Amino acid sequence: xxxxRNLRQRLDDMAAVLxxxxxxxxxGRLFNETILIEVDQDEFYLTFEKGRVVEIKEGxxxxxxxxxxxxxxxxxxxxxxxxxxxxGFHDIFGLVKYGNGSIDGDILTLVKNLRYFKEFMALxxxxxxx
Amino acid sequence: xxxxxxxxVGRYVNxxxxxxxxxxxxxxxxxxxxxxCLHTAGADTRQWRSVLNDEAFTRSHRFIAFDMPWHGKSLPxxxxxxxxxxxxxxxxxxxxxxxxxxxxxxxxxxxxxxxGGRIALQLAALHPESFSGFIAIExxxxxxxxxxxxxxxxxxxxxGEMGAALVSANIAPQAPDAERWTTLWMFMQSGPxxxxxxxxxxxxxxxxxxxxGSIDTRRTPVHIMCGEYDMTCTPEDAQRTAxxxxxxxxxxxxxxxxFPMSENPTAFRAYFKxxxxxxxxxxxxxxxx
Numbered sequence: 001x002x003x004x005r006n007l008r009q010r011l012d013d014m015a016a017v018l019x020x021x022x023x024x025x026x027x028g029r030l031f032n033e034t035i036l037i038e039v040d041q042d043e044f045y046l047t048f049e050k051g052r053v054v055e056i057k058e059g060x061x062x063x064x065x066x067x068x069x070x071x072x073x074x075x076x077x078x079x080x081x082x083x084x085x086x087x088g089f090h091d092i093f094g095l096v097k098y099g100n101g102s103i104d105g106d107i108l109t110l111v112k113n114l115r116y117f118k119e120f121m122a123l124x125x126x127x128x129x130x
Numbered sequence: 131x132x133x134x135x136x137x138x139v140g141r142y143v144n145x146x147x148x149x150x151x152x153x154x155x156x157x158x159x160x161x162x163x164x165x166x167c168l169h170t171a172g173a174d175t176r177q178w179r180s181v182l183n184d185e186a187f188t189r190s191h192r193f194i195a196f197d198m199p200w201h202g203k204s205l206p207x208x209x210x211x212x213x214x215x216x217x218x219x220x221x222x223x224x225x226x227x228x229x230x231x232x233x234x235x236x237x238x239x240x241x242x243x244x245x246g247g248r249i250a251l252q253l254a255a256l257h258p259e260s261f262s263g264f265i266a267i268e269x270x271x272x273x274x275x276x277x278x279x280x281x282x283x284x285x286x287x288x289x290g291e292m293g294a295a296l297v298s299a300n301i302a303p304q305a306p307d308a309e310r311w312t313t314l315w316m317f318m319q320s321g322p323x324x325x326x327x328x329x330x331x332x333x334x335x336x337x338x339x340x341x342x343g344s345i346d347t348r349r350t351p352v353h354i355m356c357g358e359y360d361m362t363c364t365p366e367d368a369q370r371t372a373x374x375x376x377x378x379x380x381x382x383x384x385x386x387x388x389f390p391m392s393e394n395p396t397a398f399r400a401y402f403k404x405x406x407x408x409x410x411x412x413x414x415x416x417x418x419x
Contacts, residue, residue, distance in 0.1 A: 083303075084303050084304060085303060087302075087358045087359045088361070090299075090302070090303045090359060091298070091299035091361070092299075093276070093277075093296070093299045093361065094299060094361055096276075097276055097361055107278075108281070108287075111281050111287075111292050111295075111296070112287045112292065114292055114295035114296060115291065115294070115295035115298075118295060118298065
């Protein structure tokens with residue numbers, strides 16, 4: 001399953017980069033949630049504590065609770081992670097608006113932590129990632 | 131060596147709109163044809179800082195940008211503490227017209243962005259006699275909200291920070307970091323409930339849709355501009371709107387989003403230069419008039 005391995009590796013890399021972003025750890029200091037990132041049919045449950053990713057579990061799972069979910073098409077997410085994504089792929093809400101993804105669950109928790117979460121997702125764009 | 135003091139000068143003017151006395155802050159720079167500049171929802175005049183500081187523009191144009199009441203340095207009216215701020219098309223138009231009268235401006239050009247572009251098109255339809263042309267930026271007839279406007283005014287969260295995080299979706303990835311974050315700062319600073327009150331007007335009043343056909347571009351030219359990364363007023367929204375205004379022109383702007391003059395002034399410059407030239411031309415039909 002190289003596809004899953006690649007995605008898992010990227011999420012692991014993002015979690016590692018997060019550790020080197022003091023401003024994000026400060027912004028996320030009250031963020032203690034598990035969120036679901038679903039890419040095509042692959043599920044990843046990311047548990048955050050005080051703004052740090054402390055665990056990533058791979059699905060599928062019908063038991064793991066999550067606060068909100070970002071579901072995206074794999075191709076769209078790969079474009080999102082380009083250094084200069086095309087219009088509509090440059091933001092998680094762009095993925096939703098143009099039918100390449102969806103967000104559900106406790107949206108208010110997402111919105112309250114929106115800058116933090118969007119910047120976390122954008123860490124996948126940093127140089128050095130394939 | 132270039133002086134560190136910018137040419138922009140700020141002053142206040144007092145106007146009455148409806149029953150409310152409003153103390154309005156405005157900035158201006160340049161000499162020549164007057165251009166009134168309108169900011170977007172949830173922000174203020176500082177979005178126009180680079181245009182007002184650009185000698186290529188201010189040599190031939192006098193730019194006047196004002197903060198809408200409740201925004202920037204314009205205070206909310208007396209009694210605001212018990213009022214729910216909800217902007218309406220009528221109040222917005224009256225405010226623009228009252229400002230132009232109070233500032234002694236004779237038929238200025240009107241350049242507005244986002245809700246400022248929307249109201250520019252409303253004024254093009256309903257009060258064209260007061261202006262000499264319209265530049266409607268990130269402007270369209272109507273789009274419903276793709277977000278819940280009530281997110282931005284609640285007691286348990288900071289509406290400004292949430293608003294900024296949301297509208298960052300509308301900034302192109304090519305925007306320089308310094309200009310991106312200056313643009314977002316204005317949203318972070320916005321007064322409680324103000325962004326929501328602006329969006330209430332912007333996302334619920336579709337009265338412009340039926341008025342587009344009445345805009346007479348032979349008398350007052352209309353130029354519409356839209357950034358390719360704008361998700362709120364998309365290029366498709368702008369194209370639909372331009373198609374409904376006979377004689378209007380449209381520019382889709384590369385590498386730009388919903389706040390082009392603020393998020394990336396360098397990329398915006400050539401498009402705005404072309405826009406000013408476009409609305410300065412005397413319409414062919416009026417040459418003999």
